[in-house]
Amino acid sequence: MQDSAVERARNAGKRLFHFHGGLRLHHHKQASCQVAVQSVAIPPRLYIPLMQHAGPEATPLVGTGAHVLKGEPVARFNEPSIGYVHAPTSGTIAAIARQAITHPSGLEGLCVVLKPDGLDRWTRLQPMEHWQSADPELIRQRLCESGIVGLGGAVFPTSRKVEEARNFGIHTLILNGAECEPYISCDEMLMREQPDKVVLGALILQKAVAAEQVIIAIEDQMEEVFSALQAAISNADCTHMRLVKVRTIYPEGGEKQLIQVLTGLEIPAGCRPPELGLLCQNVATAAAVAEAVTEGKPLVQRIVTVTGNGVKRPHNLLALIGTPISTLVDACGGYTHDAARLVLGGPLMGYALASDQNPVIKAANCILVLSNRDIQSDQAEMPxxxxxxxxRVCPALLLPQTLNWQIRNDLLDDASDSGLGECIECGCCDYVCPSHIPLAEWFRFGKSEHQLLAMExxxxxLARDRYLAREARLEQLKQDRxxxxxxxxxxxRDRTSVTGGTMGQGPA
Amino acid sequence: MNRKFTTGAAPHLPPISTVGEVMRQVLYALCPGVIAYTWFFGTGILLQILLATGFALLFETLMLKLRQQPVALFLNDWSAVVTAVLFALCLPPLAPWWIACVGMFFAIVMAKHLYGGLGHNVFNPAMVGYAVVLISFPQAMTQWLPPISIAPTDIGFLDGLWAILSGQPPAGMTWDAITRATPLDTIRTSVASGQTIAEARQLQTFGDLGGRGWEWIANGFAAGGIWLMWRRVISWQVPTAMIGSVIVLGLAGYLLDPGSNPSPLEHVFSGAIVLGAFFIATDPVSGCTSPRGRLIFGAGVGILTLMIRRWGAYPDGVAFAVLVMNMAAPLIDRYTRPRIYGG
Amino acid sequence: MSLAIFSIGLLGTVCGLGLGWAAKSLRAETDPIVDRIDRLLPQTQCGKCNFKGCRPYAEAIAAGQAEINQCPPGGEAGIRALADLLGREPLPLNPANGLEKPAAVAVIDELVCIGCTLCIEACPVDAILGATKQMHTVIAAECTGCELCLPPCPVDCIVMEIPEAIDRRRRPRPALAAGAS
Structure with a gap:
């Protein structure tokens, strides 16, 4: 990476820049921001999926019938630096079974079914009291053990991100408080209600990656958040932390776009932000980090926005991971009569769920229930x-209509050359398309097909190499023989000519 | 509670616009120009628009049925109507009815549906239709009327209707008596006969900037076009590049030889430059899509139009320029692909 | 007359030289046809095409000694790709060579395996690990699903399994609209 780019990245947030395209959308956040975040009662059953993010499922550590305490590990991932899946409350393991999980594929996955005992008793917690003076590696291990993942929606394991960041050397930690999509307000409510925890988490992450400065980026319309965080920052007395307001333009909360706005830099193709000395973390992740380090609590709950025209009283709820979505909707007064679509995530990038029996997962920032008039699914597709x-609206500067044509005609390599890999699936193109072509869906399809093609x-x-190697080896053996x-x-023959005797054929 | 929900791909938002809406806005934007046209040249043009629209819808329906496409869905996109109106605006107001029929046949059947229908046509259908009738029926396509204010006889609505339906001049009149060369034609013939443009401009058919009446029609189209740009229905690149290139090239010619080259404003305000810049060259299907490509496309149309006006066999060249640039559009798009993020 | 002959002759010479130059210096570098055919074959090395492996089949296609429809693992898509490359009409898969099946990997039932090494010898890509009288196992990531290890096994302890991880990543193709092509 060029030094000049890193130098520019160091000045992040001093001046604001623009990214290409994007949309000004109605943000629909007021409805769910009226009241404080409320806890959801513990449901009769919790379903904890063992597949939490990309990669294979975790291996269960407990058997059916075992009693677990809140925060106790129930499964572990086999890959390094991804930790455990924890019990969200105390109770007995009712089953470990395959069932529908909250995943875009809609397929089934292994879940730990927990029957809560209602006591909600924590396991023995081990806070790191002196994290300020602790070895950053210990902090990273704690994040790994506590199952902290990016809560902005990508659920990438935070300890991995921290590890990668430390390898590259980070100068600026960016806390992303700019909520990407309309309707979602869980981060805003968190920053309003627990600004100190967010700031504390930021300081811990700063320590873990040895960053020189921290920038907390929020949307310019979050007035209350601004004053709350401002106060928290001055309380914490940290000099290397700045609060920056960015414009509310979708998808400004996307990692690449936020970095572009703060630094004016694009992440070069095939690179990741740490190569510019930048690390992006969601504000909710920072709060989870604070809990994991200073209280020793693993990630077993999160704030979920339950909103849309399909629910009676939109709310932000603090829910245990594994709570069925129907329980959350019930806590918001239930569905309205015209509830038509259940979306996990925001209206632009979220995925529709067929059933509300799916559990809340760590990625679930928003449960959006839309009514028929919100979706108008009867719009026919035109050429x-x-x-x-x-x-014009593509933040990755792609030509979506060309990509669409290439993917439809199975020209996946051409599509890849045209930048399909840079598509962030924000859905802007899809939204503005007068022909109602499901562009984003085609791009998701094209990406997965191209990935599988590359794998094949x-x-x-590999098979060819191994085949040729084997052929060569067999040929060599034959020649040797x-x-x-x-x-x-x-x-x-030599001996016969000398001795005149005969000898049996060797075993050759 | 265990409810089932409809699923569907993100984004889960109602679309903000439809093809029909885009096309309808183009039609609204044409209104000021059409009103000015009617004001200066009589109601003949309205009849042409009606005729062309009728034929366009007829051919569109037939072709959709033949191609087994949903008729209602595609009639609702209004694209055939836009093609018809743009085509009609290029016709002499009293052109016989079968001109519209032949033109629309070539526009809708040949140029649009045989290439795959909406979104798949390589050439601008309206301009294909116009080019065919212009080349095939030169006599009928040059019977232009003078503005009403300087016309020797008053041609009423019914006279016009009779002329269009019968192909004969209105009762008691001859074509020679009622038609007049267009300003561009006048310039062409007078320059060819050795007159200077300043001398030719003494004629009544000329106004302040372009042709009398024509300049106001151009203003009307420009007003509609700017509204379309503001509504983001059309991009700014094509009109700007096209009119800009006409002005630059026209100015160069004018400065070199004002006797035989009209002034740049004269160029812009006569003929179909403004209509072409805002409504014809901006056709997204047959034009370029990348921003830089659109600049090149617009400039290409402007330059080719002036070259045809100066050296070609026709007084105006917007249609041919657009068709030539349509051919070049895929190539231009290929070489003006925008830089990809991070690349 | 002579002028005409001369000028046409000159034109012909100039054009010929120009074309000759272009053919030499503007030639697009392409791999030999056998390599390009080989790249389109799935490299299963199963021998269902009646050749010893993918490479020999590619050589036979290039030499015109084999049809393009003899590769069941490549399936219809593979035949189409070959037809595109060679400028031929796609043919339906020859059922004599086998049927198109979803990709699978061989799995050895390790409790039944007697350690005879017959499958190790049969595997065209060395994807089976084991030794005499020792339990064998298939390296799933390197197995091509050729099924060549099935017949030699004296205790029939090898089965083909379809890995499910693929399904989760594969997204359904979006539906085509009525008017869209």
């Missing part, structure tokens, strides 16, 4: 008229 609106190719290359046979025959 592309090449109006170019999609390209590397596998077939023939040579040895020849030598033996020769030796035999």
């Amino acid at each position: 592309c008229i090449r109006c170019g609106e999609c390209a 190719r590397s596998q077939s290359n 023939e040579r040895r046979l020849g030598e033996k025959k020769q030796a035999l």
Whole structure:
């Protein structure tokens, strides 16, 4: 990475820049911001999926019938620096079974079913009292053990991110408080109600990655958040922390876009923010980090926005991981009569769920229930008229209509050359398309197909190499054998000529 | 409670616009120009618009049925109507009815549906239709009327209707008596006969900037076009580049030889430059899509139009310029792909 | 007359030289056709095409000694790709060579395996680990699903399994609209 780029990145937030495209959307946040965050009662059953993020499922550590305390590990991941899955409350393991999990594929996955005992008793907690003077590696291990993941929606394991950041050397930690999508207000409520925890988490993360400065980026319309965080920062008496207000333009909360706004830099293709000395973390992740380090509590709950025209009383709720979504909706007064679509996440990038029996997962920042008039699914798709609106709003500067054409015709390599990999699936192009082409869906499809294609190719290359190596080896063996046979025959002939005797054929 | 929900792909938001809405806005934007046209040249043009629209819808319906496409869905996109109106605006107001029929046949059947229908046509359908009738029926396509204010006889609505339906001049009149060369034609013939443009401009058919009446029609189209730009229905690049290139090139020619080259404003305000810049060259389907590509496309249309006006066989060249640039559009798009984020 | 002959002749010479130059210096570098065919084959090395492996089949196609429809693992998509490359009409898969199946990997039932090493010898890509009288196992990531290890096994302890991880990543193709092509 060029030094000049790193130098520019160091000045992050001193001046604000623009990113290409984007949309000004109605943010629909007021409805769920009226009242304070409320806890949801513990449901009769919790379903804790063992697949929490990309990668394989965790391996259960407990058997059916075992009694666990709140915060006790119930499963562990086999990959390094990804920790455990914890029991969200105390109770007995009712089953470990396959069932529908909250995942875009809609497929089933292994879940630990927990029957709460209602006591909600914590396991023995081990706060790190002197984290200020602790070894950063210990902090990272704590994040790993506590199952902290990015709570902005990507659920990338935080300890991995911290590890990667430490390898590159970070100068600026960016806390992302700019909520990407309309309707979602869980981060805003968190920053309003627990600004001290967010700031504390920021300081711990700063310590863990040895960053020189911290920037907390929030949207310019979050007035209350601004004053709350301002107060928290001055309380904590930290000089290297700044609060920056950015414009409310979708998808400004996206990692690449936020970095572009703060630094004017684009992350070069194939690179990641740490290579510029930047690390982005969501504010809710920071709060979870604070709890994990100063209180010793693993990540077993999160704030979920339950909103949309399909619920009676939109709310922000503090829910245990594994709580069925129906329990959350009931806590918000239930569905309205025209509830039509259940979305996990925001309206632009969230995925629709077929059933409300799916559990809350760590990625669940928002449960959005939309009514029929919000979605208007009867709009017919028309042919592309090449109006170019999609390209105008694309934050990755792609030509979505070209990509669409390439993917439809299975020209996946061409699509990849046209930048399919840079698509952040924000859905802007899809939203503005007058022909109602499901562009974002085609791009998600194209990306997955291209990934599988690349995998197949590397596998077939491997198979070819191994086949050719084997053929060469067999050929070599054959030649060796023939040579040895020849030598033996020769030796035999030599001996016969000398002694005149006969000898049996060797076993060759 | 265990409810089932409809699923669908994100984004879960109602779309903000439809193809039909885009096309309807184009039609609204054409209104000021059409009103000015009617004001200066009579109601003939309205009849042409009606005729062309009728034929366009007829051919569109037939072709959709033949191609087994949903008729209601595609008639609702209004694209055939836009094609028809743009085509009609290029016709002499009293052109016989079968001109609209032949033109719309080539526009809708040949240029649009045989290429795959909406979104798949390589050439601008309206301009294909216009080019076919212009080349095939030069006689009928040059019977232009003078503005009403300087016309020797008053041609009423019914006279116009009769002329269009019968192909004959209105009762008691001859074509020679009622038609007049267009300003661009006048310039062309007078320059060819050795007159200077200043001398030619003494004629009544000329106004302050372009042709009398024509300049106001151009203003009307420009007003509608700017509204479309403001509504973001059309991009700013094509009109700006096209009119800009006409002005730059026109100015160069004018400064070199004002006797045989009209002034740049004269160029802009006569013929179909403004209509072409805002409504024809901006057709997204047959034009370029990348921003830089659109600049090149617009400039190309402007330059080619002036070259045809100066050296070609026709007084105006917007249609041919657009068709030539349509051919070049895929190539231009290929070489003006925007830089990808992070690349 | 002679002028015409001369000028046409000159034109022909100039064009010929130009084309000759272009053919030499503007030639697009392409791999030999056998390599390009081989790249389109799935590298299963199963021999269902009646050749010893993918490479020999590619050589046979290039030499015109084999049809393009003899590769069941490649399936219809593979035949289409070959047809595109060679400028031929796609043919339906020849059922004599086998049927198209979802990709699978071999799994050895390790309790039943007697350690005879017959499957190790049969595996064309060396994806089976084991030794005489020792339990064998298939390296799943390197198994091509060729099924060549099935027949030699004296105790029939090898089964083909379809890995499920793929399904989760594969997204359904969006539905095509009525008017869209």
